Amino acid sequence: MSVVRHSTCPLCEAMCGILVTTDTDRREVLGVRPDPDDPLSRGGICPKAFALPELHDDPDRLRTPVVRVGDRWEPRGWDDALDFAAQGLHDVQTKHGRDTVASYLGNPNVHNYGAVLFAPAFTRMLSKTRFSATSLDQLPHQFVAWQMFGHQLMLPIPDIDRTDLLLVVGANPVASGGSLMTAPDVRKRLKAIQGRGGRVEVVDPRRTETSRVADAHHFVRPGTDAAWLAAVLHTLFAHEEAGVGRLADHVVGLETLRAAVEPWTPERAAELCGIEASELRGLAGRLAAAETAVVYGRMGVSTHPFGAVCQWLVNAINLVTGNIDRPGGALFTTPAVDILRAPPSIGLAAGSISRRTTRVRSRPAVLGEYPAATMAEEMDTDGDDRVRGLVTVAGNPVLSAPNGRRIEAALGGLDFQVAIDPYINETTRQADVILPPVSPLERGQYDLVFHALSVRNTAKWNEPVLAFPEGGRHDWQILHSLETRLGALRSDGLAARAERWIRGRLGPETIVDLGLRLSGRKLSVAKLKQSPSGVDLGPLEPTLPKRLPNGRIDVAPELLVADLKRLDALEATADVVLISRRQDRDCNSWMHNLPTLMRGKDRCTLLVHSTDAARIGVATGDRAVLTSRVGEVSAPVEVTDDVMPGVVCLPHGWGHGREGTRMSVAAEHPGVSVNDLTDELRIDELTGNAAFAVPVRIAAAP
Numbered sequence: 001m002s003v004v005r006h007s008t009c010p011l012c013e014a015m016c017g018i019l020v021t022t023d024t025d026r027r028e029v030l031g032v033r034p035d036p037d038d039p040l041s042r043g044g045i046c047p048k049a050f051a052l053p054e055l056h057d058d059p060d061r062l063r064t065p066v067v068r069v070g071d072r073w074e075p076r077g078w079d080d081a082l083d084f085a086a087q088g089l090h091d092v093q094t095k096h097g098r099d100t101v102a103s104y105l106g107n108p109n110v111h112n113y114g115a116v117l118f119a120p121a122f123t124r125m126l127s128k129t130r131f132s133a134t135s136l137d138q139l140p141h142q143f144v145a146w147q148m149f150g151h152q153l154m155l156p157i158p159d160i161d162r163t164d165l166l167l168v169v170g171a172n173p174v175a176s177g178g179s180l181m182t183a184p185d186v187r188k189r190l191k192a193i194q195g196r197g198g199r200v201e202v203v204d205p206r207r208t209e210t211s212r213v214a215d216a217h218h219f220v221r222p223g224t225d226a227a228w229l230a231a232v233l234h235t236l237f238a239h240e241e242a243g244v245g246r247l248a249d250h251v252v253g254l255e256t257l258r259a260a261v262e263p264w265t266p267e268r269a270a271e272l273c274g275i276e277a278s279e280l281r282g283l284a285g286r287l288a289a290a291e292t293a294v295v296y297g298r299m300g301v302s303t304h305p306f307g308a309v310c311q312w313l314v315n316a317i318n319l320v321t322g323n324i325d326r327p328g329g330a331l332f333t334t335p336a337v338d339i340l341r342a343p344p345s346i347g348l349a350a351g352s353i354s355r356r357t358t359r360v361r362s363r364p365a366v367l368g369e370y371p372a373a374t375m376a377e378e379m380d381t382d383g384d385d386r387v388r389g390l391v392t393v394a395g396n397p398v399l400s401a402p403n404g405r406r407i408e409a410a411l412g413g414l415d416f417q418v419a420i421d422p423y424i425n426e427t428t429r430q431a432d433v434i435l436p437p438v439s440p441l442e443r444g445q446y447d448l449v450f451h452a453l454s455v456r457n458t459a460k461w462n463e464p465v466l467a468f469p470e471g472g473r474h475d476w477q478i479l480h481s482l483e484t485r486l487g488a489l490r491s492d493g494l495a496a497r498a499e500r501w502i503r504g505r506l507g508p509e510t511i512v513d514l515g516l517r518l519s520g521r522k523l524s525v526a527k528l529k530q531s532p533s534g535v536d537l538g539p540l541e542p543t544l545p546k547r548l549p550n551g552r553i554d555v556a557p558e559l560l561v562a563d564l565k566r567l568d569a570l571e572a573t574a575d576v577v578l579i580s581r582r583q584d585r586d587c588n589s590w591m592h593n594l595p596t597l598m599r600g601k602d603r604c605t606l607l608v609h610s611t612d613a614a615r616i617g618v619a620t621g622d623r624a625v626l627t628s629r630v631g632e633v634s635a636p637v638e639v640t641d642d643v644m645p646g647v648v649c650l651p652h653g654w655g656h657g658r659e660g661t662r663m664s665v666a667a668e669h670p671g672v673s674v675n676d677l678t679d680e681l682r683i684d685e686l687t688g689n690a691a692f693a694v695p696v697r698i699a700a701a702p
């Protein structure tokens, strides 16, 4: 006998609906298949979902807290471990000051509604020294959303189900599942654009899996996109093709924008970018002529030396071609639980740049946090207020932040480290205590984040697939317990204690239920439970000007216009540049321990163009040595003309098998970490976001 439960794969942003078969006790998973009735994913799925049972059963996954005693890990009961963790953090703070304890929130938090609702309160009470994967990823998007549309969560979502022309810039949704654009089964959605007579083009230094589906691919030199994006705008203005249509009364700064891009002729941009002027004019012409069109710029132009400028120019192109807030262009979602309107204890402020700065490089906190690229120096540079304690929550900065080796070394010098994480990996291996949450199949989920970033408005409640394990803790319970303990150690005031107590008593399900009831859509958790595949709330609809927090769009924010000036100093170089890539069976750094995803030949290869391979004398299967300012790495070469000459490419999220880690399958396929080469000094100057592309020297391995 068996039971089938509806659920949603929590691994990437695509939110694919799945049907999970278990035994009647709901202790064991018997199978996973796509849910054809999910209104968003409509039966789409990728190989990672089939590995969820292995993730659940993984013998290396921690089920109880462990405390480090010398070189050994000792299992501990929850109360003991939580007391130990809170006391350790409190001791560092009492001795050295509150802000000498830092937090780092990693990516899986956003895929877990309990963590979304409870992690911010915990990290804010812990200290002002906050880091997260946001500044290794989408911070420029949020910064620009705040500057242009008035709130960091006002992110325009490409309406790929209705557009006539999609220009994908620095994104590879066919492999990544799509990002800041929840679009499950994206390959089918791209093909549908072509099926209705539309067109897909890609701008990327690598001919990607997405490029293979597209109608055209344009190679671009990494780090130079701001120039060609400005040139596209320049061309639109020059041909009097720029206008904002219906939104005219609500847009300010059009003349300033025109002046800012005036110097950026296609000829000037072409020299830097490697895209010919005629090609850029053609692109601008197609964007202007298409009935509807949308430029979608993601990771590659966010973790970029001009990350914010790129995101601004992408939005500006969409705006002046009349495609913001129009079906087939880019629209704002109206999610059932509106995170834009969340109360301050759980929500995000509109946006901010703080006067508070980091100690070593004087980088301001942007949108409430310091750049993860400054984490290492804040920990390893002497001084009274050096960071001496750290809590990582679902994060692996040793593999995911630039110059990971420096972070790894810095962790060794901490007085106390807590990890909320299911694995003993490259980051958590140095912790004093690890607090592991239950597996994703043991928790319920309402996706607060990705319903708000989706190409269609839907709502879906997931019941836990498996029974709750004895002695298990949810992430939110761990976070809340730590917060409560620290509050007690600090003798917090009554108001803080009461707010915390109420939040804990409500728990995430009730908080989401309240959000649904306030949505005005007559929804509740109980109601969603009756539609286990999810409910369809329809395509995205125009919402402006009503949804604009300030009632206006600034198409030329001062900070961005000023930052564009930095582009004047950009010079064409002959450096070999290293970029990274995603592969459909990876999920950042943490799914290489699942045998299903690790079959077949070594995937952690260095892509090298044939002319570069010939120059340095390597062939496929040989090893090459890469050297950057911060490190050296040797990797097996794969010669291919899918990268442009002068560009080499390693996948991100590898570099396993380090001493003291406990991920036995990953250790058999260690690969190398691209972030042993990336440089923490390379950032987007305006936001502090990491810029991952890095110049390297390359030579055949001796």
Ligand SMILES: Nc1nc2c(c(=O)[nH]1)N[C@H]1C(S)=C(S)[C@@H](COP(=O)(O)OP(=O)(O)OC[C@H]3O[C@@H](n4cnc5c(=O)[nH]c(N)nc54)[C@H](O)[C@@H]3O)O[C@H]1N2
Residues within 6 Å of the ligand: 012, 013, 107, 137, 169, 170, 171, 172, 173, 175, 176, 177, 178, 179, 203, 204, 205, 206, 208, 220, 221, 222, 223, 224, 225, 298, 299, 300, 301, 304, 579, 580, 581, 582, 583, 584, 585, 586, 587, 588, 589, 653, 693
């Ligand atoms: N399979 C898989 N899926 C994932 C993940 C994963 O690790 N594996 N991670 C998830 C996460 S956390 C995220 S944020 C999303 C990210 O999803 P995407 O935004 O699609 O990210 P990538 O696949 O890294 O694609 C970035 C592209 O930018 C290109 N690029 C690099 N530098 C430049 C540049 O200077 N200019 C231009 N124009 N392009 C450039 C790269 O070649 C690459 O093709 O994916 C999510 N989904």
Ligand SMILES: Nc1nc2c(c(=O)[nH]1)N[C@H]1C(S)=C(S)[C@@H](COP(=O)(O)OP(=O)(O)OC[C@H]3O[C@@H](n4cnc5c(=O)[nH]c(N)nc54)[C@H](O)[C@@H]3O)O[C@H]1N2
Residues within 6 Å of the ligand: 105, 106, 107, 108, 112, 133, 136, 137, 299, 393, 394, 395, 396, 397, 399, 400, 401, 420, 421, 422, 423, 425, 437, 440, 475, 580, 581, 587, 588, 589, 590, 652, 653, 674, 675, 678, 692
């Ligand atoms: N060079 C280069 N570097 C990159 C990127 C790139 O493209 N190139 N991509 C960047 C991007 S987009 C991102 S988002 C970051 C990701 O950076 P991170 O978020 O730091 O790294 P992840 O690999 O996602 O690590 C997730 C951690 O969470 C743990 N975990 C998994 N599930 C859960 C859970 O449910 N609860 C808890 N508590 N823990 C869990 C895992 O064991 C692992 O330790 O990396 C960035 N780094």
Ligand code: SF4
Residues within 6 Å of the ligand: 009, 010, 011, 012, 013, 014, 015, 016, 044, 045, 046, 047, 048, 049, 176, 177, 184
């Ligand atoms: S694309 Fe794959 S990893 Fe992402 S949600 Fe769907 S099944 Fe899960």
Ligand SMILES: [Mo]
Residues within 6 Å of the ligand: 107, 133, 137
């Ligand atoms: Mo990410």
